Amino acid sequence: MALCWAVVNQKGGVGKTTTAVNLAAYLAQKKRVLLVDTDPQGNATSGCGVDRRTAEGDAYTVLVHGQSVADARVATAVPNLDLIPGTINLAGTEMELMSRPEREYILKKALAVVDDQYDFILIDSPPSLGLITVNTLTAAHQVLIPLQCEYYALEGISQLLEIVERVRQRLNPDLEIGKVILTLFDGRTNLAQQVMQEVKSYFGDAVSPTVVPRNVRLSEAPSFGQPISVYDPRSKGAQAYEQIAKELLSDVERK
Amino acid sequence: MALCWAVVNQKGGVGKTTTAVNLAAYLAQKKRVLLVDTDPQGNATSGCGVDRRTAEGDAYTVLVHGQSVADARVATAVPNLDLIPGTINLAGTEMELMSRPEREYILKKALAVVDDQYDFILIDSPPSLGLITVNTLTAAHQVLIPLQCEYYALEGISQLLEIVERVRQRLNPDLEIGKVILTLFDGRTNLAQQVMQEVKSYFGDAVSPTVVPRNVRLSEAPSFGQPISVYDPRSKGAQAYEQIAKELLSDVERK
Numbered sequence: 001m002a003l004c005w006a007v008v009n010q011k012g013g014v015g016k017t018t019t020a021v022n023l024a025a026y027l028a029q030k031k032r033v034l035l036v037d038t039d040p041q042g043n044a045t046s047g048c049g050v051d052r053r054t055a056e057g058d059a060y061t062v063l064v065h066g067q068s069v070a071d072a073r074v075a076t077a078v079p080n081l082d083l084i085p086g087t088i089n090l091a092g093t094e095m096e097l098m099s100r101p102e103r104e105y106i107l108k109k110a111l112a113v114v115d116d117q118y119d120f121i122l123i124d125s126p127p128s129l130g131l132i133t134v135n136t137l138t139a140a141h142q143v144l145i146p147l148q149c150e151y152y153a154l155e156g157i158s159q160l161l162e163i164v165e166r167v168r169q170r171l172n173p174d175l176e177i178g179k180v181i182l183t184l185f186d187g188r189t190n191l192a193q194q195v196m197q198e199v200k201s202y203f204g205d206a207v208s209p210t211v212v213p214r215n216v217r218l219s220e221a222p223s224f225g226q227p228i229s230v231y232d233p234r235s236k237g238a239q240a241y242e243q244i245a246k247e248l249l250s251d252v253e254r255k
Numbered sequence: 256m257a258l259c260w261a262v263v264n265q266k267g268g269v270g271k272t273t274t275a276v277n278l279a280a281y282l283a284q285k286k287r288v289l290l291v292d293t294d295p296q297g298n299a300t301s302g303c304g305v306d307r308r309t310a311e312g313d314a315y316t317v318l319v320h321g322q323s324v325a326d327a328r329v330a331t332a333v334p335n336l337d338l339i340p341g342t343i344n345l346a347g348t349e350m351e352l353m354s355r356p357e358r359e360y361i362l363k364k365a366l367a368v369v370d371d372q373y374d375f376i377l378i379d380s381p382p383s384l385g386l387i388t389v390n391t392l393t394a395a396h397q398v399l400i401p402l403q404c405e406y407y408a409l410e411g412i413s414q415l416l417e418i419v420e421r422v423r424q425r426l427n428p429d430l431e432i433g434k435v436i437l438t439l440f441d442g443r444t445n446l447a448q449q450v451m452q453e454v455k456s457y458f459g460d461a462v463s464p465t466v467v468p469r470n471v472r473l474s475e476a477p478s479f480g481q482p483i484s485v486y487d488p489r490s491k492g493a494q495a496y497e498q499i500a501k502e503l504l505s506d507v508e509r510k
């Protein structure tokens with residue numbers, strides 16, 4: 001029975017892909033993991049060193065053409081980490097699925113078929129709250145919210161929580177907020193400190209005690225097609241994601 | 256005859272809103288400017304200190320319900336700067352416009368009506384390449400591309416140029432690339448230097464010689480609802496945007 005996390009935040013550039021790729025890589029050191037890239041930018045795909053031009057299938061063929069996950073997935077250079085690639089084809093997905101019956105459940109149903117083959121599934125979402133993101137939230141047990149401690153990022157939280165609540169009421173009653181992960185954190189600025197306080201008072205224990213610092217090694221790793229666990233496991237960024245992966249594992253064991 | 260720029264990049268968090276709001280504010284010191292917020296997050300709206308909950312109209316009512324720009328716009332605290340607010344209603348726009356004839360020209364036609372009332376129009380786009388962004392590109396004379404010097408941001412450039420080319424061929428033959436603006440620049444990292452070289456070799460003179468440095472004052476200003484020209488005009492971030500506004504003005508005068 002795979003546990004599934006959707007990594008969601010409609011605010012752009014807050015570390016969704018960086019969080020999805022690096023948590024997937026650390027969790028794969030212990031368990032069997034599937035990473036799903038539902039963003040037309042395909043950043044999680046190149047972040048894992050997979051060439052999206054040669055992909056046989058992708059999240060688009062799974063969502064729109066009903067290709068099986070087993071046929072669309074590829075192995076990555078990281079043992080125990082498989083990937084369903086994301087490609088530009090995804091840009092047309094929302095229009096193509098609009099009139100489909102049960103269009104919000106398509107990803108959930110596709111992933112259910114491989115439920116016994118993975119321990120964890122992580123889904124990277126695009127920076128929007130459209131039908132693709134609704135599909136990722138409907139497929140997930142929990143939502144992981146990467147949050148940059150800046151004003152614009154904080155502004156969008158209420159919209160995000162509204163969508164999560166709507167999905168919970170109408171599509172996925174089991175959906176819960178797993179963790180809020182503070183990313184790109186620069187503790188030297190007052191703004192970051194202030195926003196962090198606000199986030200903690202808003203989310204309480206859901207906020208991971210581990211903050212991911214701004215760390216250039218995290219932004220260098222994708223240019224080598226490697227997660228941070230491979231590129232520079234001793235970096236501050238790596239240590240933070242390794243720690244968060246441990247938190248997720250211990251949360252799971254406790255349940 | 257208003258000159259219209261669309262601020263576009265599907266990569267999230269690269270400084271689209273920060274660029275649109277602050278260039279609009281500096282241009283408004285000399286000319287009459289309209290800023291259009293087409294992002295459901297509504298960051299450009301709050302960045303100008305406008306409360307989107309009290310807005311009479313917004314980009315959604317203009318695009319989907321045919322409200323006139325004159326009725327939807329609001330004055331901002333900055334003289335000579337008007338705004339068409341962005342609200343969460345925009346999230347449903349692409350679905351609602353899908354079956355409309357000439358759906359890509361709706362924004363262009365709406366703005367044409369106020370063409371004589373402004374010297375400049377800037378449009379902030381959401382982080383995607385869907386129908387809203389196609390509308391902003393179809394309405395514009397030039398596209399401004401804020402670009403963060405990071406690997407994932409560079410990866411998306413070819414997709415962006417493909418869409419710009421497609422809009423130019425089929426919808427807006429006059430569309431040109433105005434400027435590429437390097438944002439959130441941290442010159443201390445090798446990555447930023449390398450990416451900057453690649454961008455300059457790719458875009459040549461289209462790259463603004465003025466680089467916008469990472470500057471915390473730029474991210475603080477929105478929490479006060481002020482452009483940087485008001486919040487901290489002596490900051491490095493303000494000086495960069497003021498300089499880029501001057502470049503845009505001199506480009507216009509040369510034509």
Ligand SMILES: Nc1ncnc2c1ncn2[C@@H]1O[C@H](COP(=O)(O)OP(=O)(O)OP(=O)(O)O)[C@@H](O)[C@H]1O
Nearest residue numbers: 012013014015016017018127184214215219267405
């Ligand atoms: N902790 C960090 N330290 C330094 N750089 C980071 C960190 N986290 C992410 N980055 C970099 O910041 C940029 C934004 O991160 P990322 O692309 O993961 O965000 P995203 O939310 O997935 O963006 P989008 O909304 O476009 O999907 C990327 O260039 C990434 O390499």
Ligand SMILES: Nc1ncnc2c1ncn2[C@@H]1O[C@H](COP(=O)(O)OP(=O)(O)OP(=O)(O)O)[C@@H](O)[C@H]1O
Nearest residue numbers: 012150267268269270271272273382439469470474
């Ligand atoms: N030069 C800068 N220095 C410091 N912070 C900046 C700078 N430019 C933008 N920011 C901050 O970085 C974040 C991302 O910028 P912004 O929201 O303008 O990007 P965007 O491309 O509009 O994002 P989205 O894709 O979500 O629309 C914001 O919190 C903003 O305040």
Ligand SMILES: [Mg+2]
Nearest residue numbers: 016017039043
């Ligand atoms: Mg991403």
Ligand SMILES: [Mg+2]
Nearest residue numbers: 271272294298
């Ligand atoms: Mg924006």
